[in-house]
Amino acid sequence: MSGTLCIDGIAVPFSDGQTIIEAARSAGVYIPYLCHRPGYAPYGSCKLCTVKVNGRTNTACTLPAADGQTVISNSPDLQHDRQRITQMLFVEGNHFCPSCEKSGNCQLQAVAYHQNMLDNHYPHFYAQRELDASHPDILIDHDRCIFCNLCVRASKEKDGKEVFGIAGRGIHKRLIVNSPSGKLKDSDISVDDEAAHVCPTGAILVKRSAYLAPIGERIYDHHPISEVACEKAVLDTQAAKGHASCDQAQLAGQVPQNSGSDSHYAASMPPAPDIKHGR
Amino acid sequence: MLRAVQAQYLHIPQAAIEQLAAALHIPRTQIIAVAEFYSFLHLTPQGRYDIHISDSITDRMLGKEKLLNYLSEKLNVKVGQVRADGLVSLNNTSCTGMCDQGPAGLVNGYALTHLDYARIDVIAKLIEQQAPLTDWPAEFFAVDEPIRKPGLLLNQPFNNGAAIAATFARGLAETLAEVDCSNLRGRGGAGFKTALKWRTCSVQAATPHYVICNADEGEPGTFKDRMLLDLYADQVFEGMTLCAAIIGSDQGLLYLRAEYLFLYEQLQRVLQRRRDSGLLGRNIHGRPGFDFDIEIRMGAGAYICGEASAQIESLEGKPGIPRVKPPNSVICGYQRKPTVVDNVETFFAATHIAIQGGQWFAEVGTAQSTGSKLLSISGDCARPGIYEYPFGTPIEDILRDCGADDVMGVQVGGPSGTFISNRELQRRVAFEDLSTAGSFMVFNSSRNIFDIVQNFTDFFAHESCGFCTPCRVGTTLLKNQLRKIVEGNGAAVDLEELSELCLIVKNNSHCGLGDSAANPILSTLASHPELYLNQLKQSSFTPGFDLDATLAVARRMAERDDDAAHLSQVEN
Numbered sequence: 001m002s003g004t005l006c007i008d009g010i011a012v013p014f015s016d017g018q019t020i021i022e023a024a025r026s027a028g029v030y031i032p033y034l035c036h037r038p039g040y041a042p043y044g045s046c047k048l049c050t051v052k053v054n055g056r057t058n059t060a061c062t063l064p065a066a067d068g069q070t071v072i073s074n075s076p077d078l079q080h081d082r083q084r085i086t087q088m089l090f091v092e093g094n095h096f097c098p099s100c101e102k103s104g105n106c107q108l109q110a111v112a113y114h115q116n117m118l119d120n121h122y123p124h125f126y127a128q129r130e131l132d133a134s135h136p137d138i139l140i141d142h143d144r145c146i147f148c149n150l151c152v153r154a155s156k157e158k159d160g161k162e163v164f165g166i167a168g169r170g171i172h173k174r175l176i177v178n179s180p181s182g183k184l185k186d187s188d189i190s191v192d193d194e195a196a197h198v199c200p201t202g203a204i205l206v207k208r209s210a211y212l213a214p215i216g217e218r219i220y221d222h223h224p225i226s227e228v229a230c231e232k233a234v235l236d237t238q239a240a241k242g243h244a245s246c247d248q249a250q251l252a253g254q255v256p257q258n259s260g261s262d263s264h265y266a267a268s269m270p271p272a273p274d275i276k277h278g279r
Numbered sequence: 280m281l282r283a284v285q286a287q288y289l290h291i292p293q294a295a296i297e298q299l300a301a302a303l304h305i306p307r308t309q310i311i312a313v314a315e316f317y318s319f320l321h322l323t324p325q326g327r328y329d330i331h332i333s334d335s336i337t338d339r340m341l342g343k344e345k346l347l348n349y350l351s352e353k354l355n356v357k358v359g360q361v362r363a364d365g366l367v368s369l370n371n372t373s374c375t376g377m378c379d380q381g382p383a384g385l386v387n388g389y390a391l392t393h394l395d396y397a398r399i400d401v402i403a404k405l406i407e408q409q410a411p412l413t414d415w416p417a418e419f420f421a422v423d424e425p426i427r428k429p430g431l432l433l434n435q436p437f438n439n440g441a442a443i444a445a446t447f448a449r450g451l452a453e454t455l456a457e458v459d460c461s462n463l464r465g466r467g468g469a470g471f472k473t474a475l476k477w478r479t480c481s482v483q484a485a486t487p488h489y490v491i492c493n494a495d496e497g498e499p500g501t502f503k504d505r506m507l508l509d510l511y512a513d514q515v516f517e518g519m520t521l522c523a524a525i526i527g528s529d530q531g532l533l534y535l536r537a538e539y540l541f542l543y544e545q546l547q548r549v550l551q552r553r554r555d556s557g558l559l560g561r562n563i564h565g566r567p568g569f570d571f572d573i574e575i576r577m578g579a580g581a582y583i584c585g586e587a588s589a590q591i592e593s594l595e596g597k598p599g600i601p602r603v604k605p606p607n608s609v610i611c612g613y614q615r616k617p618t619v620v621d622n623v624e625t626f627f628a629a630t631h632i633a634i635q636g637g638q639w640f641a642e643v644g645t646a647q648s649t650g651s652k653l654l655s656i657s658g659d660c661a662r663p664g665i666y667e668y669p670f671g672t673p674i675e676d677i678l679r680d681c682g683a684d685d686v687m688g689v690q691v692g693g694p695s696g697t698f699i700s701n702r703e704l705q706r707r708v709a710f711e712d713l714s715t716a717g718s719f720m721v722f723n724s725s726r727n728i729f730d731i732v733q734n735f736t737d738f739f740a741h742e743s744c745g746f747c748t749p750c751r752v753g754t755t756l757l758k759n760q761l762r763k764i765v766e767g768n769g770a771a772v773d774l775e776e777l778s779e780l781c782l783i784v785k786n787n788s789h790c791g792l793g794d795s796a797a798n799p800i801l802s803t804l805a806s807h808p809e810l811y812l813n814q815l816k817q818s819s820f821t822p823g824f825d826l827d828a829t830l831a832v833a834r835r836m837a838e839r840d841d842d843a844a845h846l847s848q849v850e851n
Contacts, residue, residue: 044603045747047787057786062603084783088752122756147745165308167315169581169598170743171755178308180297 003067006246007031007051008074014065021049021060024073025233030226031073032082032111034089034200035148036061038233041157043149046089048082048111070246083115091122092171094129094143095201101210102202104218108146109201110225125171132177134185137207138196144203145175151204155195163189175203280596281313281320282577289329289365290321309597316598316744318372318580319388319537326361326368328406332384332394335374335499336734337657337720343382346394347371353403367406373582373738374499375538378657378720379664380423387412388540391419422541424506425664428680431643431651433667435631439513439556442633443564446521449633455481455525458629460637462649467493467585467622468692468716469791470648473629476619480609481526483617488528490519491613491620492573493590495536497582498693499738500718503653504623506665508535508542511627512549516573518626520563521633523571526619531573534590537580546575582742586790587620588612589744600746601790624653624717644670648709656681658690658721666719668708675704683721688728688806693718694735695795698728700806728810729765732799736761739796750793753784757797769815777811778804 002015007029014023019042024031035046044062051060052072060073072078089095089108097103129142147166155163163184168174179186189195196206215221219228284295291314300307314320319331332338332347347369351358354367361368377383380392386402389412398419405415426433446454459474480488492515496504507515519531535543550573553559563569576594578584584593588602591613602608612618621629628650632640641649648670654677657663661682668677678686688700691708692715699706699713706712722731740754760777763769769777781797781804788794804811826846834844 042603044789047747047749047789050787059603063605081783081787084779085748085787088748088756091756092748092752122752123759125755146748147751162306162308165306165312167308167312168745169316170740170745171751172315173745173751176308176311178306180307 003065005065005067005069005071007071009245011244011246012065018065019061020051020053020063020065020069020071022233023065024060024071025230028230028234029073030230031060032114032225033061033229034107034111034146035150037150037198037200040150040153043153046146046148047085050078050081052078079115083117084121086112086115086117087119087121089146090117090120091124093127093145094124100144100202101205102144104215104221105213106202106220107200107225108144110220110228113220114225129174132184134183135187135189135207136185137191138184138189139205139207140175140177140184141203141205142175144201146201146203147173147175148200150198150200151175151195154198155189155193158194159189161188161193161195163187163193163195281310282579285320288324289327290324312598313596316581317537317578320579324361324365326356326366327409328367328386329370329388330367330384330386331370331372331375333373333375333377333381334371334734335378335381336731337378337500338374338381338383339730339734340658340722340726341382343394346382346396346399349396350399350403353399354406366409372538372580373497373742374501376496376502376505376536377422378500379425379502379655381657385538388537389420390422390538390541392422420541422505422509424509425662426506426510427656427662427664428666428668430667430669431640432628432631433511433653433665435635437514437630437634439517439553440558440564442514442517442521442630443524443558445634446524447564447566451525454521454633457637458525458632461628461632461640462637463625463628463632463640464648464710465622466624466628466652466716468498468695468714470710470714473621473625476609476621477522477526480617480619483610485616486527487530487616488526489613489616489618490523490526490528490531490571491587491590491594491618492519492531492533492623492626493585493587493620494539494623495534495578495585495590496539496623497536497585497742498695498716498718499735500655500657500690500693500720501716502655502657503665503717505539505542507623507627507653508539508546512546513553514630515623515626516549516553517558518628518630518633519573520558520571522619522621522626522629524563524569526617528619529570529572531571532594532613533573533575534578534584534594535575536578536584540577543575543577550575581744582738583744583790583792586792589790590620591618598744600744601792603789622716645707645709645711647711652708652715653717654708654715654719655717656719656721659683659686659723659726660721670709671707673705673707674699674713677708677719678704678721681721683723685723685725687722687724687726689722690718690720690731690735691715693720694738694799695791696798698731698799698802698806703806728803728807729814732803733758733761733765735799736796739792743792743796747787747789747793749784749787750789750796753780753788753793754796756780757784757800761800764811764814767814767816771815774811774815
């Protein structure tokens with residue numbers, strides 16, 4: 001089955017088996033996500049890609065695209081909640097962007113910029129989490145883990161191993177390693193594994209690679225994540241630059257739409273503090 | 280399997296994890312994940328007497344906090360710890376389903392009721408003597424089933440096999456039509472139409488089909504399923520059996536919450552008796568080819584496993600994390616096969632509908648909520664226990680029956696339900712008004728509403744499975760933010776923040792737990808906003824001089840006295 005769905009007033013074609021987020025990405029329409037990754041089984045835990053589909057809330061990364069769906073993604077309400085959810089991830093762990101090796105290549109940081117996140121908003125949890133530097137080539141900094149499950153899926157589905165798992169309940173969730181000691185050095189992970197490279201934050205890092213690309217020349221230094229995430233998909237599908245808009249009749253009665261840029265949301269946010277002239 | 284290991288070794292030892300992982304060909308991470316997920320599984324050794332005290336609000340109202348401290352002193356063990364000699368460990372736990380006979384607890388999984396100082400003295404002595412539980416006084420473990428007001432279903436006479444006989448005599452499709460006509464809706468809280476669920480399952484091509492009875496009665500304040508399984512187990516199993524006939528299933532599972540371990544043996548005996556009398560097993564009721572049996576599986580302490588898809592995950596030996604929907608479990612459930620998951624009371628009702636017909640049931644209640652509802656009433660009332668009412672009964676009638684006066688408010692449907700104040704007592708129990716899975720907690724005017732709300736909010740933070748961000752982080756933020764305000768450290772902006780946070784958790788969470796985790800705050804904010812406002816920190820400084828008075832000269836000179844010519848130092 002294939003057809004067309006409507007995201008924020010843009011007609012988005014989809015092919016059989018695509019989820020809403022994948023159909024959107026292929027068409028160059030960005031819906032923020034962290035626990036999703038193209039080519040991976042849907043998971044649906046971070047909730048950043050929460051959208052309204054025909055009036056009902058769902059996650060775009062898990063819901064199969066279907067003909068006639070009217071999807072709202074870029075409404076002020078949803079954008080506001082996305083910003084808050086991103087802030088929750090920041091206060092739950094310990095994220096020190098200025099001193100983090102992943103800065104500039106980090107999806108969490110890039111999503112936060114995209115969401116116009118200017119502070120953490122919530123009180124920090126100051127979680128006590130350990131570092132696992134036992135492996136000669138790979139490092140786990142648990143401070144930065146957001147429980148997206150990508151390393152778990154990568155190891156199982158892509159590498160044919162089961163190096164990672166997520167244990168604990170509620171706020172006590174933690175990433176664990178499948179080895180007798182629980183340390184990464186005793187697991188069968190290898191630096192060539194996809195699991196060693198899949199982390200959207202700086203929680204799992206390949207040692208001695210942190211500054212191969214200098215600050216200023218990193219993935220998100222010159223292009224926002226909304227462009228980076230869609231770029232490859234758009235090239236793949238040869239999608240046209242201009243977006244066809246949906247049938248206006250379908251949009252009648254919906255919340256005001258915007259063109260898909262960040263402008264709508266930015267207008268509703270307080271201006272950034274002027275650091276130079278601030279007191 | 281892990282429960283058995285735990286029972287023998289008082290925890291899941293590292294060596295057992297290694298052995299199980301090798302024998303079952305699963306990663307150790309999966310075993311650790313399960314052990315850490317469930318409250319009653321541990322990776323470190325617990326005491327030989329492992330005591331859990333129920334921390335439900337109703338237990339607290341009966342003096343649980345003081346009793347717990349007394350027990351802690353008496354046994355010389357801190358709450359949350361194991362005594363150095365390994366003899367005893369003491370912990371809090373979520374509601375154990377004994378709110379009508381609290382304060383309650385568990386020792387090595389078995390329910391203790393009616394705890395008081397005298398009993399605690401005896402218990403402490405028995406533990407120090409290392410007396411086996413079988414030597415403890417039987418009355419410590421006695422669970423009463425106070426049925427105060429039987430109604431439509433509880434009053435119905437019943438002979439074993441009658442519902443199965445009626446189903447076969449009428450025909451399977453015809454019986455499903457009767458269930459449809461009865462308009463029976465799920466009694467677990469969600470209120471999904473039972474006949475629709477059964478019909479959807481029956482037409483699924485994938486086989487086999489499964490019947491699961493959800494007896495993970497975890498909503499604080501609910502204990503009506505405990506009573507049904509204790510006294511009416513045959514009628515529940517019969518409901519499962521006729522469901523199996525209708526949807527074409529040969530395997531049923533009863534997911535029994537860990538706290539109801541005391542029911543396990545007697546339920547096994549009921550199942551065996553039914554097998555012996557041809558009501559379970561092969562060719563049931565002499566009908567060739569109709570094979571069906573029921574297996575009991577124990578939970579391990581996780582409220583979230585009351586959610587159908589989380590329960591299925593749990594039955595498959597995994598942490599109880601609700602699945603992504605669609606697909607619904609009726610299409611892709613246990614072992615990824617079509618599965619009907621229904622509440623204990625739903626099967627119980629179905630049994631009587633199969634005998635009496637749908638019309639009989641539909642005549643009671645309201646148009647949208649037919650039949651009767653079992654309520655578990657606890658808290659500040661003279662006669663706590665089980666009551667059965669037709670749907671549509673006003674709260675004030677129920678309060679009169681259970682002997683509640685001086686009512687400040689009622690929590691209908693447990694923490695995930697609604698708090699109503701004494702100004703709303705004419706509201707009714709019904710899916711279209713106050714929906715409830717059976718919990719009904721009464722609070723009199725001596726109670727502090729914040730104690731209640733904090734207890735419930737802490738409960739959700741404790742029970743969140745942690746899968747999705749808004750619930751994992753949000754429930755803890757809610758707990759902290761509420762405490763800030765209750766302790767008098769909140770400003771007006773903190774109250775706004777609290778309301779916003781409620782909506783973020785409610786609107787973005789993965790499942791019903793997150794969806795309802797903010798309900799205690801939201802419903803009391805709506806019913807008692809003044810209480811929250813009074814709790815806010817007042818402006819702490821006193822102006823050293825009167826700014827507005829100082830401007831009087833300027834005003835006179837400018838010949839102005841409009842609003843803009845006045846300044847206030849303190850925002851009103």
